[in-house]
Amino acid sequence: MIELNGKIVIITGGAGGIGAAAAEIFSKAGAQVSIVDLDAARGETLAAKLGAKFFKCDVSSSEEVKAVLGNFERIDVIYNNAGVYLPGRDGRITDIDEAVWEKVLAINLRSVFLFCKYGIPLMMKNGGSIINTASSAGMIGIPGCDAYTATKGAIVQLTKSLAAEYGRYNIRTNCISPAAIMTPMVRQSNLDDDTFDAESFLKLRTPLRRFGTPEEVAQVALFLASDAASYLNGAVIATDGGITINGDLSKIKRD
Numbered sequence: 001m002i003e004l005n006g007k008i009v010i011i012t013g014g015a016g017g018i019g020a021a022a023a024e025i026f027s028k029a030g031a032q033v034s035i036v037d038l039d040a041a042r043g044e045t046l047a048a049k050l051g052a053k054f055f056k057c058d059v060s061s062s063e064e065v066k067a068v069l070g071n072f073e074r075i076d077v078i079y080n081n082a083g084v085y086l087p088g089r090d091g092r093i094t095d096i097d098e099a100v101w102e103k104v105l106a107i108n109l110r111s112v113f114l115f116c117k118y119g120i121p122l123m124m125k126n127g128g129s130i131i132n133t134a135s136s137a138g139m140i141g142i143p144g145c146d147a148y149t150a151t152k153g154a155i156v157q158l159t160k161s162l163a164a165e166y167g168r169y170n171i172r173t174n175c176i177s178p179a180a181i182m183t184p185m186v187r188q189s190n191l192d193d194d195t196f197d198a199e200s201f202l203k204l205r206t207p208l209r210r211f212g213t214p215e216e217v218a219q220v221a222l223f224l225a226s227d228a229a230s231y232l233n234g235a236v237i238a239t240d241g242g243i244t245i246n247g248d249l250s251k252i253k254r255d
């Protein structure tokens with residue numbers, strides 16, 4: 001079994017969805033987990049259940065991120081998981097309001113900049129693991145969410161330069177690229193839309209023919225956080241049941 005005994009871990013967006021699953025799985029693996037999220041009600045309840053810490057923080061705010069990190073002398077793992085997709089407001093570039101563009105970039109991308117800029121110095125002495133979160137939207141072109149895709153593509157590249165730069169301090173930086181994980185975000189971006197046909201999506205887009213679970217992403221994060229992944233640096237791991245490598249499943253006749 002993979003263990004994180006005594007590792008000091010920060011999980012952004014840890015109050016819900018994939019982040020909450022990671023908080024639970026990391027805690028069970030022996031980590032000292034700190035959940036960082038805007039949602040205090042859910043964050044505090046989860047932290048109390050897990051014996052974790054909770055920090056209410058807007059991850060796009062430099063002041064708030066610095067205030068959270070000021071509580072630590074050492075950090076072993078930063079899981080940059082917080083992110084938003086703004087349905088109805090994000091879209092194609094000619095339609096997006098400038099304020100929406102700025103907001104998505106701030107929450108999804110500036111947050112990674114801030115947690116790395118102010119968190120990496122707390123990893124320099126002992127090494128550590130940074131886990132970033134992209135998306136299939138950072139790997140392939142997906143129409144209708146240009147601010148979101150811009151942030152996720154940037155996170156893929158930032159992961160590689162961080163890996164190249166900080167590897168010599170034994171700080172490993174890797175990236176998880178999920179798709180179709182059943183969380184409030186995937187419901188917002190797909191299922192709440194009357195035109196979305198889940199059955200045909202599963203048949204045409206997903207080789208495994210099902211949505212993924214938050215726990216299935218959290219297990220990949222657990223591996224990346226642990227010493228079991230000690231020679232993994234700069235990897236982008238698609239955790240999407242094969243969606244991004246899939247060409248055209250409509251040619252498959254069975255089922």
Ligand SMILES: NC(=O)c1ccc[n+]([C@@H]2O[C@H](COP(=O)([O-])OP(=O)(O)OC[C@H]3O[C@@H](n4cnc5c(N)ncnc54)[C@H](O)[C@@H]3O)[C@@H](O)[C@H]2O)c1
Nearest residue numbers: 013016017018037038058059083135178179180181183185
């Ligand atoms: N669910 C999917 O299928 C999917 C696919 C691709 C990528 N992702 C990525 O995975 C990550 C987690 O997604 P999820 O599906 O669990 O989303 P979610 O919406 O279920 O959870 C996101 C969490 O982030 C928190 N959050 C949002 N804005 C914040 C802010 N400004 N400051 C602090 N916390 C904030 C929310 O309160 C929530 O707890 C995101 O980066 C997302 O882009 C998810």
